[in-house]
Structures are given as C-alpha cells and as structure tokens.
Amino acid sequence: MLNMAEATQINFDQLKVSCANCSLRELCIPQGMTDEELKLVDQIIERKKPVHKNDYLFRAGDTNRSLYAVLSGSVKTLVDNPNGEEQIVGFHLPGELLGMDGFSGDSHTCSAVALETSSVCEFPLESLDKVCHDVPSIQYAMRRLMGKEVSKDHAMLLLLGRMSAEEKLASFLISLSKRMAQRHWKPTEFNLTMPRQDIANYLGLAVETVSRLFAHLQEVKIIEVDRRRINICDMERLRSIIGDGENVDSAAAEQV
Amino acid sequence: MLNMAEATQINFDQLKVSCANCSLRELCIPQGMTDEELKLVDQIIERKKPVHKNDYLFRAGDTNRSLYAVLSGSVKTLVDNPNGEEQIVGFHLPGELLGMDGFSGDSHTCSAVALETSSVCEFPLESLDKVCHDVPSIQYAMRRLMGKEVSKDHAMLLLLGRMSAEEKLASFLISLSKRMAQRHWKPTEFNLTMPRQDIANYLGLAVETVSRLFAHLQEVKIIEVDRRRINICDMERLRSIIGDGENVDSAAAEQV
DNA sequence: CGCCGATTTGACTCAGATCAAGGTTTGTGG
DNA sequence: CCACAAACCTTGATCTGAGTCAAATCGGCG
Numbered sequence: 001m002l003n004m005a006e007a008t009q010i011n012f013d014q015l016k017v018s019c020a021n022c023s024l025r026e027l028c029i030p031q032g033m034t035d036e037e038l039k040l041v042d043q044i045i046e047r048k049k050p051v052h053k054n055d056y057l058f059r060a061g062d063t064n065r066s067l068y069a070v071l072s073g074s075v076k077t078l079v080d081n082p083n084g085e086e087q088i089v090g091f092h093l094p095g096e097l098l099g100m101d102g103f104s105g106d107s108h109t110c111s112a113v114a115l116e117t118s119s120v121c122e123f124p125l126e127s128l129d130k131v132c133h134d135v136p137s138i139q140y141a142m143r144r145l146m147g148k149e150v151s152k153d154h155a156m157l158l159l160l161g162r163m164s165a166e167e168k169l170a171s172f173l174i175s176l177s178k179r180m181a182q183r184h185w186k187p188t189e190f191n192l193t194m195p196r197q198d199i200a201n202y203l204g205l206a207v208e209t210v211s212r213l214f215a216h217l218q219e220v221k222i223i224e225v226d227r228r229r230i231n232i233c234d235m236e237r238l239r240s241i242i243g244d245g246e247n248v249d250s251a252a253a254e255q256v
Numbered sequence: 257m258l259n260m261a262e263a264t265q266i267n268f269d270q271l272k273v274s275c276a277n278c279s280l281r282e283l284c285i286p287q288g289m290t291d292e293e294l295k296l297v298d299q300i301i302e303r304k305k306p307v308h309k310n311d312y313l314f315r316a317g318d319t320n321r322s323l324y325a326v327l328s329g330s331v332k333t334l335v336d337n338p339n340g341e342e343q344i345v346g347f348h349l350p351g352e353l354l355g356m357d358g359f360s361g362d363s364h365t366c367s368a369v370a371l372e373t374s375s376v377c378e379f380p381l382e383s384l385d386k387v388c389h390d391v392p393s394i395q396y397a398m399r400r401l402m403g404k405e406v407s408k409d410h411a412m413l414l415l416l417g418r419m420s421a422e423e424k425l426a427s428f429l430i431s432l433s434k435r436m437a438q439r440h441w442k443p444t445e446f447n448l449t450m451p452r453q454d455i456a457n458y459l460g461l462a463v464e465t466v467s468r469l470f471a472h473l474q475e476v477k478i479i480e481v482d483r484r485r486i487n488i489c490d491m492e493r494l495r496s497i498i499g500d501g502e503n504v505d506s507a508a509a510e511q512v
Numbered sequence: 513c514g515c516c517g518a519t520t521t522g523a524c525t526c527a528g529a530t531c532a533a534g535g536t537t538t539g540t541g542g
Numbered sequence: 543c544c545a546c547a548a549a550c551c552t553t554g555a556t557c558t559g560a561g562t563c564a565a566a567t568c569g570g571c572g
Contacts, residue, residue: 079410083499087414101410103403110410129396136389143385146402147359153409154335154357154366158343160416161460165528196551204417206529211552227537227551243339421560452519462561467520483519483569 018042027095027182028069029123029141040135044127047071050119057112057120058099065102065125070094073118074193076202077101079110088202089156091115091194093179100149115193160204163242168203169213170241173223177232188232274298283351283438284325285379285397296391300383303327306375313368313376314355321358321381326350329374330449332458333357335366344458345412347371347450349435356405371449416460419498424459425469426497429479433488444488 019030019042030038050073051057057068060080068075075092089110092098102108102125132139159171181187192199200210217223222238224231232238275286275298286294302322306329307313313324316336324331331348345366348354358364358381388395415427437443448455456466473479478494480487488494 079414081414081418081499085418087410087417089410089413100403100406104400104407105404109407129399132395132399133392139388139395140385142399143388143402144360146399146406147356148361150356150402150405150409151360151365153406153413154343154345156413157345157409157416158335158337160413161343161457162337162341195549201417207550208530208552209528212528215552243337451517463519464521464562465560468560471520 019045022071024069024071024095024183029097029138029145031141033137033141037135037137040131041138044123044131046122046124048120048122050117051114053114053116055114057114058102058108059111060109061107062102063107065099065106065108067097067099067102067123067125067128068112069097069121069123071119071121074115075112075118075120076115076194076198077110077112078201086201088198089153091198091202094183096179097145097149100146103146115198165203165205165209166213166216167242168205169199169210169217170238172199172203173230173232174235174238174242176230177235188235190230192228192230275301278327280325280327280351280439285353285394285401287397289393289397293391293393296387297394300379300387302378302380304376304378306373307370309370309372311370313370314358314364315367316365317363318358319363321355321362321364323353323355323358323379323381323384324368325353325377325379327375327377330371331368331374331376332371332450332454333366333368342457344454345409347454347458350439352435353401353405356402359402371454421459421461421465422469422472423498424461425455425466425473426494428455428459429486429488430491430494430498432486433491444491446486448484448486 019025019028019038020035022028022030025031030041033041057075058064058066070092072094074094075098076088077090077092077098078086078088080086090098092112098112099108101110128142132142159168163171176190176192177187180190194202196207196210196214200207203210214223214225217238218225220237222232222234222241224233275281275284275294276291278284278286281287286297289297313331314320314322326348328350330350331354332344333346333348333354334342334344336342346354348368354368355364357366384398388398415424419427432446432448433443436446450458452463452466452470455461456463459466470479470481473494474481476493478488478490478497480489
C-alpha cells in the first residue's frame, strides 16, 4: 500500500514537470529551444488533470480555443458531417499536438476525444499569441509545427484518395512504427490504443475489412496480431506493400 | 489591334498594383489590415511574371520556399507517392494561398502547377518571418490563415473518407460556387479551369465516374454542363445531395 | 483536312461494403 | 466469485458502387 501511494505521488509530480525536463521535449513544441525560451513556454502552459477514456478535450464549436500537447496516453480528433457521421482526422501520441483547427474562425472545427486515460498540456490561444509575439523563435517554431500539420494532412489525402485497403493499413502501421521509434519505444511491437472501428473510420474502410486485413497480414507472416497487440515481424515486406523497397524513408510513410 | 495592345497594357499594370488597391484584398493575406500594415506586406511581395498553363510554381523538394497568393488564373497543388502516382490536394482561385507545406522541414512537400495562364504573388519565407516578427497583427493573420488551411484539409479528409461519388462531386461544385460568390462572380455559372481527370483525381474517383456523374446531374436537371462550362440550375437539390436541406452553411461544404 | 488529347458511353469486373452470425473479452452488480 | 451484459472482434455469404477496359465522339488547332 505504501508503494502504491508513493507511485501515485511520483505520477502527480510528473504532471507538474516543466518542459525543460519533459522527456517529450524534443518531439513537442520546445524542440530546439534555449532554456530561456523554454521558461516562457512553461509559463503559459496549463497542465490539465488526467482525462479519462472517451472524455472530450474540446468539441467542434467550442470558442474556448487552445493548442494541446499530449503528455501521456493518446487522443483522437474527428470532424462531423451534416448527417451526423464522423471522420477521424488524427490519432495523437505523447508529444504530438492538436487543436490547430481552432486557429482560424472563432471556434474549434473538430473535436478531440481521449482514447484512454491520458494527460495533456494546454496552451490557451491568447497566451500562445502573446508568447509568439514576445519570442520570435517560438513564433518560428509554431510556423514549423503548423507547416508539418499541413504536410501530414496532405499525406492523409494521398492515403484516402489513392490507396487500396491493404496499402492504407500498411501505411498506418508503418506510421505508428516510426512514431514509436521517435519515442524510443519498440518500433516493431506495440499496442493499438484505438478499437478496430476507429482504425477503419480513420482509413476510410469498414471494420470488417480492417479485421480481415489484420488476419491476412498475420496469415502471410508479416505481422502478429493479438487483439490490440501488434508485432511487426517483417518490416521489409510491410514496406513493400506501399510500394517502395529502397526509398524507405519516403515522405508519404513518414507523415501518415 | 490597338485595343488588344491596350488591354495587354492594362493587365500588366494590374500586376504591379499594390495590396492596398488589389481587388482580392479582403480574401487574401491583407484581410482586415490597416494601411500601415499593408505597406509592410507590400514590401516583401515579389510579383511574379505570369506563369503559363502547366508551369510549375514550385516542386516537392524545392528548398527555395515561399508562400504564394494567386492573383489571377488558377493553380493546383499535388503530392506524389513512391509509385509515382499523384494526388491533387487543392485547387487555388484568385486570393487563395498555397505553399504552407514548406513551412516545416527545409523544402516543399507538394508541387504547384498552373491550370491556366495565371499570375501569383510570392512571399519568400524569410521575409515573411521577418514581417511577422515586426508586425504582430500580420503574425496573427498568418496564424488564422494556417488554421483555416488545417480546417479545410479536415473537410477534405471527411469528403475522401466518407462520401459517395455523387456526394463528392456535389460538395466540389458547392465549394466552387461559394468561392465564386466570395469573388463577386456568378455563383451558379462558371467555368471549370481543370480537366475532368484532375477533378477525378482530387475527389478520389475515376474520370469515367466524374463524366457519368456530370451527365446524371444534367439528366435530372440539377446542373447544365457544356464541356468546362457549369450552370447550377437547382442549388437546393444539389445541396440536398450532401444531406442538408436546412443547415445550408455547414462547415463541411464551406471548406471543401 | 486530319491528328491528338479530352470526354463520353457502354459492358463487364471486382474490391470492399453490407448483412448476418458467432465468439471473446471486459466490466459490473449481486 | 459468478453470471450476465455490453463492447469488441472475427468470419462467412452476398451485393454493389465505382473501377477498368474498350471504343466512339467531340473540339481545337496546326
């Protein structure tokens, strides 16, 4: 029991950690900043309490706009159409950002939902504007991060517009694998934090198709799947599905 | 002949017009700026000579990065996949921006090609950074414009991921119609500046499907098509295809 | 006029959706 | 600790929207 309490205490402290000693520092907003600049960023962050699975971080239409960085856990963002259907537009791992859709107009245009118990850092838009104004290098960093967002979205348009179901799933797994590697986690062995339904929605497929594709990729020994657990056994052949043997670090796979 | 020459002269002068008297002012970067601020923006613009149909404004991989605003004509942007296929990610009308994909990394990740003889204003990235630094309101405007880009891309993900062929084409026409209206051109009668092939590619369809859909929409008297000429006869029913009778100004249609 | 690229049209095919069960895991309250 | 429900996932059978293939037609333009 004492151990448990201690562990809880440690977790709590981690939530209050500054950007300077955050392990995600090089993936997140602070990448490449001086200690000086970091302090300024630190000051505008509101560290949120953990959010639970299925909690909304924000909803389309919310006028209280912020940029969010995932600290732990994972989050999905989605847009709705007039008929009430929804399209998932992103899955966000620790160190990744969401909420840029609120930078135009006066409200968010997509919603964000926690896929599991997670914690996020929140940067209110006003404070963000102010610190960008005061610190050029932060403004520069923001420009870079938004440009990345645009390029990433373009890669998704390519995926949804031109790829077969199998290519879509392969791209998805490769993208996850690369993002695992960036976080110094195993790139070939990881847990999916989202249900099949969400993967299907994100890739523009039916759940059944995703399920069958997982079965097939396992069949031919490219991956092993056990429910949410993925093990990529043959990265080479997984890559060959999206059609590049050599040019492995292609922009497309990088950014899905 | 003299008239022709005169017309050419007038065109040439228009290219040298400042942002302050540009008719696209309220659609483009300068929206809502003071005269003071406009001058600063004006100074960093490099007004390009007209580009011809099929000319590249920039290519994926170009390290010479800029933000571009279409002054006249129209431009498409596209990304390539490892197999050499391409996906068109945007069509850009006068007053619309392109090139934000270059704001991250060190090169553009998509290419831009003129659909017809066009002219564009170029904002080199370095100058843009500088003026953003000097003038907070321009930085603020840039943030807004990039946010809009992200929201627009999300709407495209919804289109590609969830819509039927007919819904896609209807959304496309409605989007064009709205953008015509913004430019004070007829919202129900306009020319497509891109071939069927490009429309098909953009919407994730086959050319034949687009052709058949145009034929069908004409059949049921929702539109009239004559080659590139479009006349929307029944906007109400066109809208009903994407599934909203009342909630007409939905974000989805707005931003495709 | 004659060629070439763009567009249309028709016939056929197929990847992936939909429909229909059945199995498994998780959580929950008694 | 068990029973039961609710998600979630898989598998099989069938259907269909849209792709593919093939061919004709149209519209400019040298």
